[in-house]
Amino acid sequence: MADPTVGPLTLRATGLTLRAPIFSNALNVVSLVVIGAFAACAVFAPLLAPYDPLAQALGARLEPPSAAHWLGTDQLGRDIASRLIYGARISLIIGIVVVASAGVFGTFIGLVAGYAAGLIDETLMRVTEVFLAFPPLILAMAIAGALGPSLTNAIIAIAAVTWAVYARLARGQILALRHREFVEAARAMGASRARIIGLHLLPNAIAPLMIQASFDMGSAIVSAAGLSFIGFGAQPPTPEWGVMISEGRNFISTQLWLSLFPGLAILLAVGAFNLLGDGLRDLFDPRLRRTG
């Protein structure tokens, strides 16, 4: 049934054209605006940042927010606003790389397991279960600790603990779809396995994966900041949000803003991705839309 509030954006899902009222919900709009602002900061950081994020000004150490420094300066006189803006770039890259690599790998494993069934399915799902058995941050810390502390290794570690969810989701979708008429029809017409998986199953299984991706953008940003905070991720002087919170830790009793602003930036970015995930889930699952 047509919804009079449908906005200009429509999404294609579950084989049907779903006219998605993504802009009809105020919270969805808020989340998209925040994500847009976050992405703009990341892309245009050199144009938006008033100062060099690494430039030290020891004469202007620990200054509170002012007209010259909107969010104050840190213990080395670096402009916190500029570091936050450059930090958006790092966080966005972390989110995209983690979600893209874990999403593609996990989805591939799930598609193969779900379609092949039998022993291959059993084996792949047992391996997936093993990865799901670990509390993510502890496993990520063990991997990042073993590989050595760096942002790249933190990204590898987070991707390594994230892929299994996609494998399980994709497999579940394929199991639900593999005996549907349109798949049987493609098979009867002689379509190859790769064609059936790539052109018929994957596009119809994509909705829950997209929802998961939105949530994982947020959790990847938090995990990377957490690893940096305890010393296993980005290293100083990188303007990464977790590093900034860690550096502000010694000034928490006197200069709270050093840690306050990077934390708020994480909260805003992660909250927006979680809100978008909620919005997408509501769009794709009408049952949830009813219960609100």
Added chain:
Amino acid sequence: MRFVGFVARRLVGIAAVMIGVSVITFAISHLVPADPAIAALGDHASAEQIAAFRSEYHLDRPLPEQYLTYVGGILRGDLGRSIRTRREVVADLAEAFPATLELSLAALLVAIVVGIPSGVWSAVSRGRLPDYLVRVLSLVGGSLPVFWLGLIVIGLGYYQLGWFPGGGRIDLFVPPPPARTGLYVLDSLLAGDIVALASALRHLVLPALTLGYFSTAVIARMTRSSMLEVLGQDYMRTARAKGLQERIVVLRHGLRNALIPTVTIIGLTFGSLLSGAVLTETIFSWPGLGRYATASAVSLDFPAVLGVTLLAAVVYPVANLAVDVAYFWLDPRTQRG
């Protein structure tokens, strides 16, 4: 019998997962690019010292043999010796585990006591101010970095207001209660030591609130969503038609049914509590598994890191099994299989 068979099948599944877990933890220990012998002994160690170290920790054997030695050790309850503390890893874990368990249980208690009533309140006030308030707080709770929240909470509760201690499990001048369970609150109660109890509780407040906020948000959201579903059911209308008070309808007929998915979520949040404990314990100098793992990882003490990882990987599926068992009793439909 169905129940016994169900638990037995799950235990076999957990054992299979544990084999995989041991392979992964072993593989991680061999990703270490730096030489653990040099990391432990320092750059100036002699070749003999390094050789002796490598021999003591079986680092000079072929990989398959090292793995078998490792698994054999695990089965005997021997996780090796910590390079950093020079003690048996099992002894270190046994000492640190009760601290993490106490913190996690306190956080879970906060989450249940605050999360379930908030979820119910939000559902029965759907579309009104309390609903929006709970939803916003849940969204914030689900998006907050726990280490940042910990810092802010210390900044306010310790530095600004001075109401609570900034770290540790008990005041320096208060002797810990005699160890029976390792949980200071419980041990103080058992010993009737009011001073230790008060100190342990005061130390627990800030870290438990910090760690519990995320789970509170998750539980509130789940309770709200399942309550909304239950509130629209026919039996709720029947209960109202019988003339029952709204409070009784909501709590006795609604909440009891809505709690089933919430129980699942409570079990699942245990894993996130363990992850969150790593960061929370680091901030609050809480001497549990998380702080032990962090300190060990920094010093490339892989027997210790792997011990924590292994223990965490056991706790998670066992917590899930406990939830499934609870589910089995709570929801008769699952017993029909």
